[in-house]
Amino acid sequence: MRFLIILNLALLLGLTPAHAKLTVLACEPEWASLVAELGGAQVSVSSATHARQDPHHIEARPSLLAQARRADLLVCTGAELEAGWLPLLQRESGNPAIQVGTPGYFEAAAFVTLLDKPQPGQHLAGHVHTAGNPHLHLNPHNLVPIARALSQRLQQLDPTQAAFYREKGTDFLARWQAAISKWEQQAAPLRGRNVVVQHGSLAYLLRWIGLQVVADLEPIPGVEPSVNHLTSLASSLRPGAAIAILRTPYQAARPAEWLASRSQIPVHVLPYTVGGNTAAKDLFGLFDSSLRVLTAP
Amino acid sequence: MSTLSYSACRPRSGQRPSTLLLALSTAMASSLCIAPALAGGHTITPEVSFTLQALYADMAAGERHISGFLPEGHAHGCNPEKLCLDHSEFGLAANLTPTLRASGSVIFVDAEDKGEVEELWLQQVGVLPGVSLKAGRFLSELGYANSQHPHARDFVGSSLMNSVLSGSHLIHDGVQMKWLAPTERFVEVNAELAKKSDNSPKAWSLGAHLGDDLGTSHAWRAGLTYLHAKPVNRAGHVDDSNEVEAHTTFTGTSKTWVADVLWKWAPDGNSKERHLKLQAEYFHRTQDGQLTCEDNRADNGACTGTTSAFRSKQSGGYAQAVYQFMPRWQVGVRYERLDSGTLDFSLPIELAAYKPSRHSVMLNFSPSEMSNLRLQYNRDTSMQGAPDDQWLLQYVQSFGAHGAHRF
Numbered sequence: 001m002r003f004l005i006i007l008n009l010a011l012l013l014g015l016t017p018a019h020a021k022l023t024v025l026a027c028e029p030e031w032a033s034l035v036a037e038l039g040g041a042q043v044s045v046s047s048a049t050h051a052r053q054d055p056h057h058i059e060a061r062p063s064l065l066a067q068a069r070r071a072d073l074l075v076c077t078g079a080e081l082e083a084g085w086l087p088l089l090q091r092e093s094g095n096p097a098i099q100v101g102t103p104g105y106f107e108a109a110a111f112v113t114l115l116d117k118p119q120p121g122q123h124l125a126g127h128v129h130t131a132g133n134p135h136l137h138l139n140p141h142n143l144v145p146i147a148r149a150l151s152q153r154l155q156q157l158d159p160t161q162a163a164f165y166r167e168k169g170t171d172f173l174a175r176w177q178a179a180i181s182k183w184e185q186q187a188a189p190l191r192g193r194n195v196v197v198q199h200g201s202l203a204y205l206l207r208w209i210g211l212q213v214v215a216d217l218e219p220i221p222g223v224e225p226s227v228n229h230l231t232s233l234a235s236s237l238r239p240g241a242a243i244a245i246l247r248t249p250y251q252a253a254r255p256a257e258w259l260a261s262r263s264q265i266p267v268h269v270l271p272y273t274v275g276g277n278t279a280a281k282d283l284f285g286l287f288d289s290s291l292r293v294l295t296a297p
Numbered sequence: 298m299s300t301l302s303y304s305a306c307r308p309r310s311g312q313r314p315s316t317l318l319l320a321l322s323t324a325m326a327s328s329l330c331i332a333p334a335l336a337g338g339h340t341i342t343p344e345v346s347f348t349l350q351a352l353y354a355d356m357a358a359g360e361r362h363i364s365g366f367l368p369e370g371h372a373h374g375c376n377p378e379k380l381c382l383d384h385s386e387f388g389l390a391a392n393l394t395p396t397l398r399a400s401g402s403v404i405f406v407d408a409e410d411k412g413e414v415e416e417l418w419l420q421q422v423g424v425l426p427g428v429s430l431k432a433g434r435f436l437s438e439l440g441y442a443n444s445q446h447p448h449a450r451d452f453v454g455s456s457l458m459n460s461v462l463s464g465s466h467l468i469h470d471g472v473q474m475k476w477l478a479p480t481e482r483f484v485e486v487n488a489e490l491a492k493k494s495d496n497s498p499k500a501w502s503l504g505a506h507l508g509d510d511l512g513t514s515h516a517w518r519a520g521l522t523y524l525h526a527k528p529v530n531r532a533g534h535v536d537d538s539n540e541v542e543a544h545t546t547f548t549g550t551s552k553t554w555v556a557d558v559l560w561k562w563a564p565d566g567n568s569k570e571r572h573l574k575l576q577a578e579y580f581h582r583t584q585d586g587q588l589t590c591e592d593n594r595a596d597n598g599a600c601t602g603t604t605s606a607f608r609s610k611q612s613g614g615y616a617q618a619v620y621q622f623m624p625r626w627q628v629g630v631r632y633e634r635l636d637s638g639t640l641d642f643s644l645p646i647e648l649a650a651y652k653p654s655r656h657s658v659m660l661n662f663s664p665s666e667m668s669n670l671r672l673q674y675n676r677d678t679s680m681q682g683a684p685d686d687q688w689l690l691q692y693v694q695s696f697g698a699h700g701a702h703r704f
């Protein structure tokens with residue numbers, strides 16, 4: 001206890017290392033990867049969640065609070081994706097630097113146009129995000145304005161390293177644009193083909209590639225696949241009605257596999273985010289691997 | 298981000314805030330309207346929530362009490378064999394600035410057919426690094442379950458321990474300070490100072506919690522809290538030696554230690570499919586002061602209005618496990634046991650040594666993220682000589698902005 005008080009006093013008096021790295025906490029692995037690309041050795045970044053966790057269903061558990069307490073910057077998706085845990089994480093951390101409305105809180109959704117925004121007056125069944133679909137990192141074009149804004153934010157928070165962040169940002173965007181051209185060539189044969197999905201988790205990826213969604217395992221967004229709904233899908237989907245049933249690593253395998261066995265349509269597990277499979281080690285690997293899975297014979 | 302509509306700020310003509318609820322919402326709304334100026338141009342998004350809680354209880358008729366313990370604090374209850382809207386809640390909250398939050402809630406106590414302000418506070422985050430300050434009326438951080446809202450609890454009703462310590466949960470009118478250490482491991486210290494705390498005009502508490510992950514599938518939190526209260530004329534009612542209801546008042550000092558431990562498991566940290574939650578709390582309390590039994594001779598009672606020295610050393614606790622075996626379905630078991638310990642007084646009231654206990658099992662189904670349907674069975678032996686088999690059916694439905702639940 002006395003040790004902790006001394007430690008806190010030391011921090012109050014600014015007795016921290018002179019050239020401290022910027023401590024960044026990302027809500028999801030894709031943003032941790034982007035921060036690592038843009039901040040390099042000047043940042044120390046960790047992710048609050050990993051690819052096998054559903055980003056909607058996280059708890060502000062003690063270890064996350066301890067991380068949020070020490071963060072200089074919090075990088076999240078926003079658009080209500082983290083509504084079930086992030087407000088609590090920010091508040092309970094006691095850290096004024098990362099609250100909504102401060103430079104230490106970066107919300108990616110603020111820099112892109114969201115898909116599937118409900119119309120005014122539309123009845124909201126199930127778990128619909130009123131701000132629009134928040135799984136926005138799966139369109140690589142969205143990463144361009146987000147990377148620009150995030151690089152500026154790093155420069156703002158750590159002005160002594162501004163030139164370094166600018167250079168890293170320019171380098172990343174050049175590599176990213178080149179990669180997008182390559183991915184779009186690879187994805188061209190997929191345009192117009194049909195897929196079955198579970199939840200809107202992959203909507204941005206599919207819209208970018210031009211894949212058509214013919215069925216959703218969830219009867220209503222956010223509601224678990226039910227036996228009734230799966231049975232009706234199984235009877236309506238003929239073999240060849242879709243090239244694949246797609247799911248993410250955090251979604252249960254059973255519903256998709258059950259439907260696959262009835263409909264003869266194969267299941268593909270897309271990495272969804274960085275760490276979602278062994279090949280998706282960073283953002284580049286995420287899209288490389290996603291296209292490899294989708295174009296697999 | 299939606300902005301606050303003008304109509305919510307303007308007093309509506311011909312509408313008088315006749316109830317506490319309206320008074321509160323009017324007060325909150327008017328404070329929200331001046332907030333944009335405080336926030337320097339930020340738009341304020343009020344979070345309005347409503348939680349409907351309906352309970353059907355099939356239990357023995359008549360009032361039940363926990364034998365060996367003086368009743369304490371405020372208890373809300375549903376009458377047996379009756380459907381009631383027990384502890385339904387209306388809440389309003391908003392961030393006034395990035396670091397200043399206001400929150401209030403009113404609960405509806407069915408038995409008394411009125412609303413009651415449960416919480417009404419302002420919280421400033423980061424007064425000093427890691428330090429948050431809350432002022433107003435709030436749920437005390439005593440242990441774990443005390444600060445949980447009733448609709449967030451895993452079982453219907455309060456634990457015997459929380460009933461004995463505060464009626465249902467301890468609410469302070471005062472200030473609370475929390476400090477989270479800048480360490481790798483979660484270390485949180487909290488201190489509370491209340492000018493009014495249930496029936497005590499003065500109380501303070503000091504607590505600390507530690508917590509961490511173990512691998513990717515396990516997380517835990519454990520802590521110890523000390524509560525020091527100075528009740529003045531704290532009212533209770535017990536049967537006297539003639540089995541007539543007698544009213545007592547206690548004035549003195551109450552010192553309580555509460556230890557709490559929480560352990561959660563979810564495969565790979567993904568709690569959506571399956572998860573297990575283990576929770577236990579234990580308290581030890583000493584009370585030292587004067588107990589008065591009001592004159593009830595008019596009702597053929599045995600009390601003559603005399604005051605006696607009163608000393609007690611009591612303890613107890615509970616342990617529970619809740620397992621989600623598939624999405625939307627949870628089962629739980631809970632075991633509770635108290636010990637009336639030592640009781641020293643000389644008044645003609647029924648307060649004999651007893652070890653109250655209760656066993657509960659429950660099954661919970663969540664039709665949606667915003668609703669729960671819970672069936673619970675209690676084998677309740679908390680009242681000496683009157684064991685009871687209780688069936689409870691609870692339905693909880695939330696509307697509107699629903700704040701995240703704590704770990």
